[in-house]
Amino acid sequence: MPALPAPIRIRDFRLYWLARFSAVLATMGMVVIIGYQVYDVARSEYGMSIREASLQLGLLGLAQFLPLAILTPVAGWVADRFERRTVARIANGIDLCVALTLGWLTANDALTLPILFAFAALHGVARVFVGPAMAAIAPNIVPAKILPEAIAMGSIAWQVGSVCGPALGGFLYAADPAMPYWASACLMALAILLLTPVRKVRPPAITGHAHPFRQMIDGLSYVRGHRFLLGAITLDLFAVLLGGATAMLPVFARDILKVGTEGLGLLRGAPAAGAALLALYYAWYPLRSNVGIKMLLAVAGFGAMTILFGISKSMTLSLVALALLGMLDMLSVYVRSSLVQLHTPDSMRGRVSAVSGLAISASNELGELQSGLVAALLGPVGAVVFGGAAAIGVAGLWSVIFPELRRAKTFDPPPFLPPDEVAKEMA
Incomplete structure (x- = not known):
């Protein structure tokens, strides 16, 4: 019997890995710029002191947490009842819209704190649905014997994206403040396209009805x-x-x-x-x-x-x-x-x-x-x-x-x- 192939040699997993890396790269690059803009707008446009503007960063964390706290059980329920690629693509599509809108507002110098908080919360909504859906795809596209290797490789995609995304966002912002958002939108679109050819991942039949x-x-x-x-x-x-x-x-x-x-x-x-x-x-x-x-x-x-x-x-x-x-x-x-x-x-x-x-x-x-x-x-x-x-x-x-x-x-x-x-x- 031939040996099982490494996860990266499996076409569906390779597409999944690239999609995850692209989405993490986009997300981390966008998040770091949203935080910087909240602080910068608070200081320059609203005339806040360093302490007052620092408080706005704390409130930004609250705006991103509330969707997670409210929707985490719902997101798990959705990932267990609907086709998981579709859930992930829709959630990444929401993040793509967030990036495009923030890019346009940045390019037109139309950002305000309420707008930044609102779109940070919408980003939190997208993220809470992406996580369970993407995590549930990998076990369905690789053989069980190499699942630990697949999980480790998925972690590498996350960590490398978390390192490169903020650095990329920072350098692009220095060149043009709207550019990190345009780049994030392109990367989100790429993630959606990469997930599309992956075979459908339907959840198992539900035997219970617990809420x-x-x-x-x-x-x-x-x-x-x-x-x-x-x-x-x-x-x-x-x-x-x-x-x-x-x-x-x-x-x-x-x-x-x-x-x-x-x-x-x-x-x-x-x-x-x-x-x-x-x-x-x-x-x-x-x-x-x-x-x-x-x-x-x-x-x-x-x-x-x-x-x-x-x-x-x-x-x-x-x-x-x-x-x-x-x-x-x-x-x-x-x-x-x-x-x-x-x-x-x-x-x-x-x-x-x-x-x-x-x-x-x-x-x-x-x-x-x-x-x-x-x-x-x-x-x-x-x-x-x-x-x-x-x-x-x-x-x-x-x-x-x-x-x-x-x-x-x-x-x-x-x-x-x-x-x-x-x-x-x-x-």
Whole structure:
């Protein structure tokens, strides 16, 4: 029997991978420019101070989080009931319209804060539907035996797009403020075209009729009743919620480091570059021992690198701090994601994953709101330093409140209760 081909040699997967890379490249390039424009418009057109404009960045995070919080269960339900390529193409089409409109408004110098907030929220709507649909396509177009390789390759598409997208957006903005949006629109159109020849991916027949919000509640109930899962998920939630520095990057690029949009693109891509390097290392040398304590130490290190970035006045040092921050965040996410999956029975993995995904979204977008609010009081440097110190505090506190985390030695899963016993626990 001939060996199974590598994922990239499968035509449908190759088209899917290129579509995902194009969409991530477009999205990350567009998001970094929206953030910069919000801050720049607030400073130049509305005459806001640095602290007042920093608050607008926090409100931008809230505008992007609300669609995720409201529509996450609906998006999962849609991906499980409709042809998944179609869902992904429609969602990317919405983002394409966002890019075209913002490009036209930028070219005609017609941007206002309400317009930027509205289109950031619409972008959030598109993103919440793209994620589940695209994630559900890969297992249907590659053989099961090479699915882990396909997932790893999909992660590479995300990380490389996250590194290159912000840098590309920043350099294009320096050449012409509307150009990043035109480029994003072209890349979104390319993603739609690349997905079209992929064979149709229809979801399996639905045997139950549970409402999607009921499923989310079941997942929350299960996590709340299992301390290990609760500790692992909330550790990431509160650490990133309090320690996120990315919301303040436009402030640092424009008014502190004074490196403009080109520098902003590099600053925004540095954490992803660090994360990609560590992911590549773990592909060759996987983590095997003392995983729990290493996750807690990684969160503390994430906080320390956040503080270093906050006090840095050097672009080189800031890039190094952000790259190390990304590496440590990747280590924490790698351990947490593995532990959550392996410590959850198969009958609950989907719902627990939905809860974990919502927690990640909350930590990122609400972290931007928290950073903006604190920056309005302490200034951007004070907000970043405060957030880093808070992340260190969370790591220490969680090691005491949830000793199960620091006692986790390996990724080996515990014995699970039978499905009927799981149901009794949730009742």
